[in-house]
Amino acid sequence: MDRSNDVAEDRTITGASPGPSPGAQAGAQAQAEAAAEEARGADFLQLDPADAPPGGLSEWLAGRLRDAIGDGRLPVGGRLPASRVLAAELGVSRGVVTEAYQRLVDDGHVAGRGRGGTVVVAAPLAPRTAPPAAPVTGPGPETGPVERAGGASATAAGEEAVFLREPGPEVFDVLRAAPARIDLSPGVPDLAAFPRAAWLRAERSVLAELSAPALGYGDPRGTPALRAAVAAWLARNRGVRADPGDVVVTTGTAQGLALLARVLTAEGVAEVAVEDPGSLGTRQHLRHWGMRTPPVPVDAGGVRVDRLRASGAPAVLLTPAHQFPTGVVLDGARRRDLMRWVAAGGVVIEDDYDAEHRYDRPPVAALRSMLADRVFYAGSVSKLLAPALRIGWVLAPPGHRDALVEAKRFADLGGAALPQLVLARLMDSGEMERHLRLLRRRHRRRRDAMIAALREHLPGAVVHGAAAGLHLTVTFPGRSPGAARPGGAAPRTAGGTAGRTMSRAAPGRAVPDTALAAAALARGVKTHPLSWHGQRRHRPGLVLGYAAVAPSAIEEGVAAIAAALRDLT
């Protein structure tokens, strides 16, 4: 601990650091001979002190010398110029140079050898290799400097390939990075409506009132203000009674799933049944965290609880208020049947992802409101405000609360305080409900525009889930094209057959939805093929987000999909 007097210390280069160990010395010998006498002046380094930031000459010089060691211009064994010489060449004080050399000694790059001068004793272990092509190809649009990652120069044909292989963990990143005129990917609300002014106002008042200690490490469950606001929000909007102490603020439902998977894994659960069709992203997350995800069919009443029971899975992940992607609501009979399954020991994860976006009537209450002892509940503001906020919440049954808090603590010690406090203000002030009402009006118009466009351009498609949410699912009849109609007439229900929810596409007749999605992307329109979201075979279809797209672009996008379909059939 002899560094504790560094404050007053003024070590010289030659006295402070031991030479390299004999081993390093021997290894460097050959190089040293070749490089001997090379490093006598500064000109080969092409140094210009005018490049240095004001007041940072020593740091700048040390950095340049380090670069030169790294790229071989100052090889191991080579001698640095005498500090007096270099200082004169550069027109700087000698202290600047000795300070720079001292930094390299501290780094371990060079060592003083008394009269032998200052010698390079170690270079970066290997020349820095060029980074491989970025796994995530390119950024979405946003402010600030934009980097173009490896895949960004790929041709359109390359981008479409995302649909023509089995979707891997990077699939959503690749799709997001793909250039397209119109993005009908599901899962985002109207982002142009984000209440920027209200957010900034709330942030100003939070910053004005915040105590300094609140900027330190905090409760891993989240700020008390947001936990209280979420508890009140859930009571008002989702029929859930929760104590603020029950709420664990997450960085979104994805983190919520990660935490719940860890809590359940610790209890020996290795299998979480999922709805089928059901979210690909959710399934990827559960699998990444070690869970098997057996599929349970969904029909017009919601998940088939009888099939869940028969599967033997100890847990299930459900989207009861608005099933993804079909839009079905879990009906009362199924809810009661689910309660019996739960009473027999089952565990439910309720992903309440977009329940608030109901157009015809208030949303059904969350399952959690009836089954607080056995339901893990996950929600977020991703569909209410913006996914980029990365704020969500999880409620565990009382018996799992401590384990959930521990999982959160060791995930990240808790989320960021400022955005939580801003969100709490928006929730407490009624701004969130105002925003939600605004969104509902805007989303409804966009949904209507999409239904009208589908009726016009894709009259043979069946529309699912139009009463709520941010997306529609359309299916294309396999065996009997044109059998069902979207829009005003009751769409054909494809579920209910034992063993599958939608009828199997007739081999050789139907276009694979992945090919359709690829063709649509080639025409500049992003969608999700329904098959991404199923483990069993379903009718081909597309999942089409409308909430974040202006009505005119929706019409154009659907027309492009129809044209793509014509190309393929």
Add this chain to the structure above:
Amino acid sequence: MDRSNDVAEDRTITGASPGPSPGAQAGAQAQAEAAAEEARGADFLQLDPADAPPGGLSEWLAGRLRDAIGDGRLPVGGRLPASRVLAAELGVSRGVVTEAYQRLVDDGHVAGRGRGGTVVVAAPLAPRTAPPAAPVTGPGPETGPVERAGGASATAAGEEAVFLREPGPEVFDVLRAAPARIDLSPGVPDLAAFPRAAWLRAERSVLAELSAPALGYGDPRGTPALRAAVAAWLARNRGVRADPGDVVVTTGTAQGLALLARVLTAEGVAEVAVEDPGSLGTRQHLRHWGMRTPPVPVDAGGVRVDRLRASGAPAVLLTPAHQFPTGVVLDGARRRDLMRWVAAGGVVIEDDYDAEHRYDRPPVAALRSMLADRVFYAGSVSKLLAPALRIGWVLAPPGHRDALVEAKRFADLGGAALPQLVLARLMDSGEMERHLRLLRRRHRRRRDAMIAALREHLPGAVVHGAAAGLHLTVTFPGRSPGAARPGGAAPRTAGGTAGRTMSRAAPGRAVPDTALAAAALARGVKTHPLSWHGQRRHRPGLVLGYAAVAPSAIEEGVAAIAAALRDLT
């Protein structure tokens, strides 16, 4: 999928929902008989429509009825009042009541029985149990409603118990929640200096320029703007050359460790050696993620690389620039020895937690600058701006980059965009460097105040690590009290003895530092006992943060520690 026409649907209660299954019906029979005829009017529910929010009568009524079902006032088997009757009693339209009943049907709580009326068929599975005492006792101070969790009413003696048992995973939460006048816990910068105005200005301009799609899901590595800003920051301040594509933005170093632990676990690494003494929090994180953490001694030159080699551990976590908690800098000879260990296959995790806070000279370059191929590098703004921002970054060696991105994706899909973009502006504009210079001046004054107070009140203590950082470590001689002096005279170095870094406290002579920390807390001063941060036995000591505390409070705090020590000896 017959819900897809919900838009136009207008189902009646009696027609829409099937009755309960025979099983549920039988089970409910006894209760139903007892409850028969009870639910004929609304008065027993004590409903007052004046309580309803404007425009939300049906929702309000459904919520009240659900409460009544939940708490047994409306038992299973009981009949709801006829809608006509209830509407008249409440003075609301009948549509309000039928709409509320429909919501309960959708929930699964009630079912229509035609002429038999509307019957409660399911209640929440169990009455909601009171939550157990909060595992995290109480919030830190912050704006917004403040909740008092279970432990908050505990006596001071109860709070001190945190030091008198083996520190568990909740230890920092418990300590943070403990009331105290003066918080000398290490690990936070001067939070009162947080640049609130600059932050808000930058946020305003970010919000003004942000495109709508940037509010959607983003690159799991973080926003391109912040990755570019961090790469430039690391080049300017830490000698690290990094491509923005190498940077993965995290929600702080804690998450960084979690991600790295997962990446290494996937490669079969089950052991990460740690410095001893070394951070308890870091060790807890690694262990939570399944790693063993064999201790490697630290002496005046930094970590003992020879002992690391002898340990056989495949990986090590280091704090080379300013070892926590001793403040030692890894010297040049050790750096070279570490390179040899790395060349033989070792992996380094570099926790560069507070390198920028150097008072005597610029900080040494990061290990990563020399060993990019084998060093995982983790940094954050927790010590530069505020831990509550929860923003950090991790760099992996090129061969592990994809695995790191995947770990981040499945941790949370990536961090929040807004704070990242704000931080990028502060970094790009030079505001961060200005803030860092301000912090250094303020911190140095506080450090000097702490050293002066220690000299006055605790002249027998040895001070470690005063040249840098946000904290000091003091040790108390075990065998020979008074042998060393802090301050101007060179403090005694306790390291170097084979097998331990500090000499073993003489049994029966020295006061355990946990007892001292407990006694200090009883006097209203929070500290960390040094023994928390060691796995092997060390001299008793305290780790004392000064950066976030005003000089007068530092003096008062140290005096209180001295008084506590007198109480104990």
